[in-house]
Amino acid sequence: xxxxxxxxxxxxxxxxxxxxxxxxxxxxxxxxxxxxxxxxxxxxxxxxxxxxxxxxxxxxxxxxxxxxxxxxxxxxxxxxxxxxxxxxxxxxxxxxxxxxxxxxxxxxxxxxxxxxxxxxxxxxxxxxxxxxxxxxxxxxxxxxxxxxxxxxxxxxxxxxxxxxxxxxxxxxxxxxxxxxxxxxxxxxxxxxxxxxxxxxxxxxxxxxxxxxxxxxxxxxxxxxxxxxxxxxxxxxxxxxxxxxxxxxxxxxxxxxxxxxxxxxxxxxxxxxxxxxxxxxxxxxxxxxxxxxxxxxxxxxxxxxxxxxxxxxxxxxxxxxxxxxxxxxxxxxxxxxxxxxxxxxxxxxxxxxxxxxxxxxxxxxxxxxxxxxxxxxxxxxxxxxxxxxxxxxxxxxxxxxxxxxxxxxxxxxxxxxxxxxxxxxxxxxxxxxxxxxxxxxxxxxxxxxxxxxxxxxxxxxxxxxxxxxxxxxxxxxxxxxxxxxxxxxxxxxxxxxxxxxxxxxxxxxxxxxxxxxxxxxxxxxxxxxxxxxxxxxxxxxxxxxxxxxxxxxxxxxxxxxxxxxxxxxxxxxxxxxxxxxxxxxxxxxxxxxxxxxxxxxxxxxxxxxxxxxxxxxxxxxxxxxxxxxxxxxxxxxxxxxxxxxxxxxxxxxxxxxxxxxxxxxxxxxxxxxxxxxxxxxxxxxxxxxxxxxxxxxxxxxxxxxxxxxxxxxxxxxxxxxxxxxxxxxxxxxxxxxxxxx
Numbered sequence: 001x002x003x004x005x006x007x008x009x010x011x012x013x014x015x016x017x018x019x020x021x022x023x024x025x026x027x028x029x030x031x032x033x034x035x036x037x038x039x040x041x042x043x044x045x046x047x048x049x050x051x052x053x054x055x056x057x058x059x060x061x062x063x064x065x066x067x068x069x070x071x072x073x074x075x076x077x078x079x080x081x082x083x084x085x086x087x088x089x090x091x092x093x094x095x096x097x098x099x100x101x102x103x104x105x106x107x108x109x110x111x112x113x114x115x116x117x118x119x120x121x122x123x124x125x126x127x128x129x130x131x132x133x134x135x136x137x138x139x140x141x142x143x144x145x146x147x148x149x150x151x152x153x154x155x156x157x158x159x160x161x162x163x164x165x166x167x168x169x170x171x172x173x174x175x176x177x178x179x180x181x182x183x184x185x186x187x188x189x190x191x192x193x194x195x196x197x198x199x200x201x202x203x204x205x206x207x208x209x210x211x212x213x214x215x216x217x218x219x220x221x222x223x224x225x226x227x228x229x230x231x232x233x234x235x236x237x238x239x240x241x242x243x244x245x246x247x248x249x250x251x252x253x254x255x256x257x258x259x260x261x262x263x264x265x266x267x268x269x270x271x272x273x274x275x276x277x278x279x280x281x282x283x284x285x286x287x288x289x290x291x292x293x294x295x296x297x298x299x300x301x302x303x304x305x306x307x308x309x310x311x312x313x314x315x316x317x318x319x320x321x322x323x324x325x326x327x328x329x330x331x332x333x334x335x336x337x338x339x340x341x342x343x344x345x346x347x348x349x350x351x352x353x354x355x356x357x358x359x360x361x362x363x364x365x366x367x368x369x370x371x372x373x374x375x376x377x378x379x380x381x382x383x384x385x386x387x388x389x390x391x392x393x394x395x396x397x398x399x400x401x402x403x404x405x406x407x408x409x410x411x412x413x414x415x416x417x418x419x420x421x422x423x424x425x426x427x428x429x430x431x432x433x434x435x436x437x438x439x440x441x442x443x444x445x446x447x448x449x450x451x452x453x454x455x456x457x458x459x460x461x462x463x464x465x466x467x468x469x470x471x472x473x474x475x476x477x478x479x480x481x482x483x484x485x486x487x488x489x490x491x492x493x494x495x496x497x498x499x500x501x502x503x504x505x506x507x508x509x510x511x512x513x514x515x516x517x518x519x520x521x522x523x524x525x526x527x528x529x530x531x532x533x534x535x536x537x538x539x540x541x542x543x544x545x546x547x548x549x550x551x552x553x554x555x556x557x558x559x560x561x562x563x564x565x566x567x568x569x570x571x572x573x574x575x576x577x578x579x580x581x582x583x584x585x586x587x588x589x590x591x592x593x594x595x596x597x598x599x600x601x602x603x604x605x606x607x608x609x610x611x612x613x614x615x616x617x618x619x620x621x622x623x624x625x626x627x628x629x630x631x632x633x634x635x636x637x638x639x640x641x642x643x644x645x646x647x648x649x650x651x652x653x654x655x656x657x658x659x660x661x662x663x664x665x666x667x668x669x670x671x672x673x674x675x676x677x678x679x680x681x682x683x684x685x686x687x688x689x690x691x692x693x694x695x696x697x698x699x700x701x702x703x704x705x706x707x708x709x710x711x712x713x714x715x716x717x718x719x720x721x722x723x724x725x726x727x728x729x730x731x732x733x734x735x736x737x738x739x740x
Contacts, residue, residue: 038322038639043317043349053081055080056078060341061341062338062339062347066335067325071325077319079316081316090206093207094129095130096130096155097133109256112212117152123146130155133188138192193211197240197249200248201686202601206317207249209251210252211254213254234278234331236280236283238354240680241271244288244292251292252297253288254307268281271354295310325360333352333353336349361671367397367398368396368398369398370397370398370400372402372403375399378394379424388417390419391420395426395427399434400434404436405664412425423499425697426695429697433630441565446560447560458621458623459617459619462624463626471660473655473703473706475509475704476509476701478506478700480505480696482694484499485498485692486689548626565577578619580617581614583613589612591612594606595608595670600686616628626650627650642672645670662703665700666700668695669693672691672692673689676689
């Protein structure tokens with residue numbers, strides 16, 4: 001979370017990285033506002049009865065059916081070709097499969113492709129990549145290029161630039177599988193498809209993959225049912241279905257040398273509902289082509305014309321996104337259809353997907369919701385039980401109201417075990433953004449509008465005048481980092497679910513100088529690894545209160561919420577604090593939510609959007625001092641984040657004989673989708689995994705003024721070096737009057 005140049009608050013799902021949101025960055029983000037996206041994306045080609053792509057349609061012309069039920073289209077983009085082209089452009093991938101093909105047909109394949117590349121003086125609107133699947137393996141013939149003549153020259157002279165995949169145990173002249181090749185030709189072709197698709201998953205944009213070659217089985221050569229279990233076969237089916245969709249690959253199958261065409265398995269096109277029905281026939285290349293939204297073409301006609309008809313699909317298409325429905329079990333197959341609300345038009349896109357329970361963030365049915373009073377009863381009943389058992393009980397609870405810091409400290413001290421104390425902190429911090437129990441609220445009458453405006457005026461004066469006058473100081477900051485470990489499915493590291501637990505604890509010195517914040521972790525403080533992301537919070541000492549200033553400056557933005565019980569040092573006629581609610585829409589927001597990681601590319605890319613936010617601010621009514629501030633980002637339909645919230649509690653601390661309002665405690669919570677790595681054979685790709693929560697529980701103490709000291713030395717005797725004094729123990733809030 002980042003605001004303007006003057007101050008920064010960063011809540012960052014990333015390891016040891018800072019972001020600076022300048023006015024130029026904000027202007028760029030304003031120019032490209034975030035449009036809500038769904039988790040799943042579909043590329044759709046609409047054609048008329050003659051097969052010609054149709055342009056000019058709007059989102060209202062499309063109806064998406066998920067298992068026959070209408071599904072909300074969250075985002076929609078039209079690319080009519082000449083007038084609006086996608087960025088990056090659609091990539092056209094040609095695979096020339098001559099594995100175990102007679103030389104005459106292999107030559108005919110290459111000649112047809114060469115003829116296509118040289119048409120129109122070799123000019124292509126889309127970049128073209130060429131691969132060859134031969135007896136020695138899968139070769140990349142040329143890097144993506146729009147120069148068809150150069151590509152044709154590389155193909156003609158067999159300038160195979162790199163070996164993408166070799167056939168283990170195979171060499172030129174090997175005989176078919178039935179006579180002893182290690183992998184059946186069908187499996188070699190399927191693995192080659194997986195190799196190309198996993199590489200393309202790391203590249204942005206839509207791709208059309210045209211596979212020209214033998215049409216038997218799942219790839220080249222005769223079809224062979226493997227010895228894999230049905231569970232393994234289902235995993236391979238789900239893996240390829242997810243991979244082609246995530247890589248945005250539309251597959252086209254052009255069979256060459258198919259003397260006895262195999263009938264298309266119509267039942268396979270419907271998807272596989274369970275492992276019991278799983279068969280490698282569902283990985284038949286023609287089946288994958290239809291399921292990806294591509295086509296199966298009859299190569300008894302001119303091969304060049306057939307390939308050109310595939311290229312035509314790149315000229316005009318539509319992209320839409322949606323959120324999948326809730327899955328009841330893993331690998332739940334869902335049928336997809338796109339209907340066009342105009343007669344004579346047909347839409348081609350992915351025919352289905354495999355839904356996962358973690359695609360939506362569902363509450364754990366085993367979690368018990370309790371009030372603060374009920375939690376106190378649980379702790380009393382658990383007295384004397386083993387530490388791990390108490391921690392387990394607390395991890396299965398969820399509070400329905402906020403647990404105050406005072407009770408948290410008291411109850412935490414009453415627990416003997418470390419695990420139980422940490423579980424209690426995680427439970428309490430997760431409730432930080434809820435309303436307090438009724439017992440913590442005051443039944444005093446709502447102040448009239450004049451008194452409300454007076455309190456808000458004092459708060460604005462406090463932020464504008466008192467905060468800038470804060471002296472230079474330093475303090476100790478202790479950060480307890482909590483992580484939730486999600487349960488990953490097959491194909492990932494075998495790690496079971498683990499609820500929020502403390503992953504690390506770091507004590508640092510924070511310096512506040514000239515309205516800037518500097519963190520000194522010390523020379524022995526190890527840097528966190530990039531693969532161990534966590535939340536990072538900056539700007540807690542005062543600068544974040546500029547958010548309050550911005551909220552106060554907008555008339556009517558803050559509305560009355562309630563009175564809450566205050567601490568004994570707070571002023572006001574009733575000894576309570578005034579709580580106001582506020583909302584800042586995205587259009588006026590400088591609240592930049594940023595983090596890592598996205599599964600695209602190498603899986604380490606970050607994201608950043610300007611988001612609206614809302615929350616509460618608690619004010620000491622007599623002085624306007626801000627005592628509690630919370631901000632919750634509005635992230636509806638934003639992938640991958642579900643929430644990114646921060647809460648800070650302030651109170652008086654004594655420095656140099658004076659009392660200043662400074663941070664005492666803060667909580668930062670981010671809940672987002674994890675990144676999963678799905679592996680099959682020796683290939684793998686990254687995609688969104690289950691939701692996971694990361695949280696920081698931060699305490700501040702040992703405040704000291706930061707000022708220079710001097711001594712006069714006599715006789716030029718060097719004074720011995722003195723180490724900085726050790727931080728004082730945590731201090732209770734001072735009784736000293738709060739500065740006006």
